[in-house]
Amino acid sequence: MTPNKCPNCPESDLSRLDAVFEKFKGDSHALISILQQAQSIYGYLPTDVLYAIAEHTGNSPAKVMGVATFYTQFRLTPVGRHLILLCKGTACHVNGADSIERALNELGLADGETTPDGMFSLKTVACLGCCSLSPVMMIDENTYGSLTPDKAKSIIEGIKSAEASK
Amino acid sequence: MRLAIGEGSCGIAAGARRVHERLESLNLDGSVEIGITGCIGACFLEPIVDVYDGDKLVRRLVKIDEKSAERVYAAAKSGDLESVADLAITPEDESFLTRQTRIALRHCGLIDPESLAAYRAADGYRAIAKVLAEMTPEQVIEEIKTSGLAGRGGAGFPTWFKWNAARNAKGERKFLICNADEGDPGAFMDRAVIESDPHSLIEGMLIAAYAIGAAEAYVYVRAEYPLAIVRLEKALEDARAANLLGANILGSSFSCDIKIKAGAGAFVCGEETALIESLEGHRGMPRLKPPFPAEKGFTNQPSNINNVETFANVAWIILNGGAAFAAMGTENSKGTKVFALTGKIRRGGLVEIPMGLTLRQVIFDIGGGIRDGRKFKAVQMGGPSGGCIPESLLDTRIDYRELGATGAIMGSGGMVVMDDSTCMVNMARFFLDFTAKESCGKCVHCRIGTKRLHETLTRITEGKGREGDIELLEELCTGIKAGALCGLGQTAPNPVLTTLRYFRDEYEAHIGARKCPAGECAALKTYSIDPVKCKGCTLCARKCPAKAIEGAPRQPHAIDQSRCIKCGLCRANCKFGAVQTA
The missing domain is CATH 3.40.30.10 (Glutaredoxin)
Structure with a gap:
C-alpha cells in the first residue's frame, strides 16, 4: 500500500532514519525510542516520517500516530528557534x-x-x-x-x- | 584544599555551572582540586560549594555567584577560610540538614556522582558483594521483610511481598523494573537520587534482581530529566567495566544487566501496568489487574516494579540489617521517607526524616515555617492523587495510615506548603486541570468525569458558580472513584474532596457571596479607588483598557464596576497605592 502522503507537507529526507532503524533492529518494543530519535533528527515528527516508521516497524500508521499523540514529548509541528x-x-x-x-x-x-x-x-x-x-x-x-x-x-x-x- | 560544587539540576539552574567555570578559569596552575558533587537538598542555598581538607568537609559555602567565587578560590588556595566566613552556611540553615536522618539520600551531595571510586569508598557495592557471597535470595527477601520497607512511590505496598511474589512466579524470563517516571508536579526526590547517587540505585536494583531471579532490568526514567539519564548511563558503563553489572557479577554465577528506557511524558505511566505498556512501546494505558505484574508483567513475564527511593534504601538495609531500619518509624510505617518540601516555605528542598515525625516538625522545625511573614494555610501531599491538609491537622504523624485518614496520602513525597494567599478552590482546579489532561482516556468515568470536575471548578473560580455545584462535585467524585480502573482515576478526586472537607467555606464564599477569601481568583476581585489617597493624576484612567475609570484631573477617580474587567493594571500602575482590592 502506498502511504497516503499529506499533499501540502514538505518531504523529509527519510534516509536519515536508516541509522535509527539499524540501531533498533529486531527490538519489537522500540517504537517510543524510535520516535524520540526521529524527533531529535527532524525537530518534530513530520507525517511522512511517521508513515516510514510505521512501515519499518510493522505497525499500522494509526498505531504510530496513536503513540505519537499520547505522549507530551512528541510534536507534530515544527518548533521555533x-x-x-x-x-x-x-x-x-x-x-x-x-x-x-x-x-x-x-x-x-x-x-x-x-x-x-x-x-x-x-x-x-x-x-x-x-x-x-x-x-x-x-x-x-x-x-x-x-x-x-x-x-x-x-x-x-x-x-x-x-x-x-x- | 578541594572544592566540590553541588551540581544537581537545581544547583545548575541556580548557576552552579557558571560558578564552576569561574573557579576553573582561576585555577590555571591547578593548585586547587575542583570537582563536583550531587545535590545536598538545601535548594534554598544553591549554588553551594563545599571546601574539603582531604576527606573532611571543613566549610560549606552557600549562595555563591561568579563574583564571590573569586574569594572562594583565593581562600581555598591560601587555606584562609576565615576570609569567606560570611559565605558559610549559618547554624540556623545548617539545622535544615542536621535535623534529618539520611538513608536513601545518604551519599547525596557528599560524593562525586560520576565517580565509581567515590561510591566504593563510601561502602558502595559492599552490600551486593555480601549478598552474592553469603546470602540466598530467600534470606535477602527475609531481611527486607524484617526492615518493613514499603514502596516509596506512593502506595506503600510491602516491598518484600512483591519480591516474593515475583520470585515464586513461573516464567521463562523475569524482569526487574525501576519506576523513575517521577510525574507528580512538585516532587523531585527520585531525580535527586539518580543525579547524585546513581550507583546506589544500581546496587539496590542488583540486590532485588538477585532476590527475584531476574537477569534483565530496566530503568524507566522521565525524558524531562536529561541530567539524570546522562549520569545513570555513565554509572552503568562504569559498573559494567568493573564487573558489577553484566555476566557473572563479581565472579559469582549471578548475571544481570540494566538498561535505560526514557519515558516520553505521560503521568499515567507512573502506574505500573501503564508503565509496562509504555516499555513495550505502546500508549501507556493501564491494564486490568489481576494478573498482577508479578505474574504477567513486561512481555507477559513475571516482573517486579519498585520506585527509585525504594531501591536506594536496599543496600543500606543489607549492610546495617533490616532491624536497624525497622527501629525507625511507627508501628506500621518503618524507616525514613524523603520529601520535596516546596511552596511558600522558608527553607525548601529535600528532607529525609524518620517516619513518625509530625507535619509540624517537618514544616516548621526543618523548613523554618512560612516565608514573607505570612500565615500557614495548608500542605498538599501526594500531588494530584493526594490532598490538602489544614492547620488543625498539623500534628498528624508521617505514617501511611495516619496521613491516609486525613484524606491525603503519603504519596511519593511531594509536600507543597501554602499560605493564606492561596485559594483552595483554585488549587483543586489546578490539580483537576492536570488529571483531566493526563487521563489516558480508557475509563469513561475518569476521562469525562475529570473534565466535568475541572469545568465546574473553573466556573466557580470565575465567579459563575451555581447553587448545587458543591453537591455536583461530590457526586462526580464518588462516581470517578468507583468507576476508574487505575490509581490515577481512583485518586483524581482527592484534591477536590479534601478541600471540600477542610475548606468548604471557601467554596461557599465563591458561589454564594462571589468572593475569593484568599484574594487569588481574579474574576472575584473588586477594584476600588481610595478617594483620600488618590491624587487625580489620571494615570490609571489612561492605562485602563476598558475605559472604566473616570475622574477629572487632580480630583479623586472612581471605577465603574460594570465596565471593569479586573485586569489589575490600575493597581499595578498607581504610584500612590490608592487602588484597593477586596
Whole structure:
C-alpha cells in the first residue's frame, strides 16, 4: 500500500532514519525510542516520517500516530528557534506561574504555538523539578528561576535583541 | 584544599555551572582540586560549594555567584577560610540538614556522582558483594521483610511481598523494573537520587534482581530529566567495566544487566501496568489487574516494579540489617521517607526524616515555617492523587495510615506548603486541570468525569458558580472513584474532596457571596479607588483598557464596576497605592 502522503507537507529526507532503524533492529518494543530519535533528527515528527516508521516497524500508521499523540514529548509541528518550557507544576502554581504566562501572552506568545517569525515556541509543562526556584521557565538549555512577570518579559526581550543584533 | 560544587539540576539552574567555570578559569596552575558533587537538598542555598581538607568537609559555602567565587578560590588556595566566613552556611540553615536522618539520600551531595571510586569508598557495592557471597535470595527477601520497607512511590505496598511474589512466579524470563517516571508536579526526590547517587540505585536494583531471579532490568526514567539519564548511563558503563553489572557479577554465577528506557511524558505511566505498556512501546494505558505484574508483567513475564527511593534504601538495609531500619518509624510505617518540601516555605528542598515525625516538625522545625511573614494555610501531599491538609491537622504523624485518614496520602513525597494567599478552590482546579489532561482516556468515568470536575471548578473560580455545584462535585467524585480502573482515576478526586472537607467555606464564599477569601481568583476581585489617597493624576484612567475609570484631573477617580474587567493594571500602575482590592 502506498502511504497516503499529506499533499501540502514538505518531504523529509527519510534516509536519515536508516541509522535509527539499524540501531533498533529486531527490538519489537522500540517504537517510543524510535520516535524520540526521529524527533531529535527532524525537530518534530513530520507525517511522512511517521508513515516510514510505521512501515519499518510493522505497525499500522494509526498505531504510530496513536503513540505519537499520547505522549507530551512528541510534536507534530515544527518548533521555533527557541523553545520556552514554562513550568506549571504545583510549586510554580503556588508561586505565581499564571502571572508569568500572562506576561508571556502579552508578548504574543501562546501555549502550544509558535510566533509568526518562527523565533519562539511556548509550551507549558507539568513540572521541571526545580521547585525551589519557582516560578521557573526553561529556554533551550537554560533554566530561569524566581521569575516575576517583568523578569520573564525582559528575558524574552533580551533574546530578541540578541537575535536582532546577529 | 578541594572544592566540590553541588551540581544537581537545581544547583545548575541556580548557576552552579557558571560558578564552576569561574573557579576553573582561576585555577590555571591547578593548585586547587575542583570537582563536583550531587545535590545536598538545601535548594534554598544553591549554588553551594563545599571546601574539603582531604576527606573532611571543613566549610560549606552557600549562595555563591561568579563574583564571590573569586574569594572562594583565593581562600581555598591560601587555606584562609576565615576570609569567606560570611559565605558559610549559618547554624540556623545548617539545622535544615542536621535535623534529618539520611538513608536513601545518604551519599547525596557528599560524593562525586560520576565517580565509581567515590561510591566504593563510601561502602558502595559492599552490600551486593555480601549478598552474592553469603546470602540466598530467600534470606535477602527475609531481611527486607524484617526492615518493613514499603514502596516509596506512593502506595506503600510491602516491598518484600512483591519480591516474593515475583520470585515464586513461573516464567521463562523475569524482569526487574525501576519506576523513575517521577510525574507528580512538585516532587523531585527520585531525580535527586539518580543525579547524585546513581550507583546506589544500581546496587539496590542488583540486590532485588538477585532476590527475584531476574537477569534483565530496566530503568524507566522521565525524558524531562536529561541530567539524570546522562549520569545513570555513565554509572552503568562504569559498573559494567568493573564487573558489577553484566555476566557473572563479581565472579559469582549471578548475571544481570540494566538498561535505560526514557519515558516520553505521560503521568499515567507512573502506574505500573501503564508503565509496562509504555516499555513495550505502546500508549501507556493501564491494564486490568489481576494478573498482577508479578505474574504477567513486561512481555507477559513475571516482573517486579519498585520506585527509585525504594531501591536506594536496599543496600543500606543489607549492610546495617533490616532491624536497624525497622527501629525507625511507627508501628506500621518503618524507616525514613524523603520529601520535596516546596511552596511558600522558608527553607525548601529535600528532607529525609524518620517516619513518625509530625507535619509540624517537618514544616516548621526543618523548613523554618512560612516565608514573607505570612500565615500557614495548608500542605498538599501526594500531588494530584493526594490532598490538602489544614492547620488543625498539623500534628498528624508521617505514617501511611495516619496521613491516609486525613484524606491525603503519603504519596511519593511531594509536600507543597501554602499560605493564606492561596485559594483552595483554585488549587483543586489546578490539580483537576492536570488529571483531566493526563487521563489516558480508557475509563469513561475518569476521562469525562475529570473534565466535568475541572469545568465546574473553573466556573466557580470565575465567579459563575451555581447553587448545587458543591453537591455536583461530590457526586462526580464518588462516581470517578468507583468507576476508574487505575490509581490515577481512583485518586483524581482527592484534591477536590479534601478541600471540600477542610475548606468548604471557601467554596461557599465563591458561589454564594462571589468572593475569593484568599484574594487569588481574579474574576472575584473588586477594584476600588481610595478617594483620600488618590491624587487625580489620571494615570490609571489612561492605562485602563476598558475605559472604566473616570475622574477629572487632580480630583479623586472612581471605577465603574460594570465596565471593569479586573485586569489589575490600575493597581499595578498607581504610584500612590490608592487602588484597593477586596
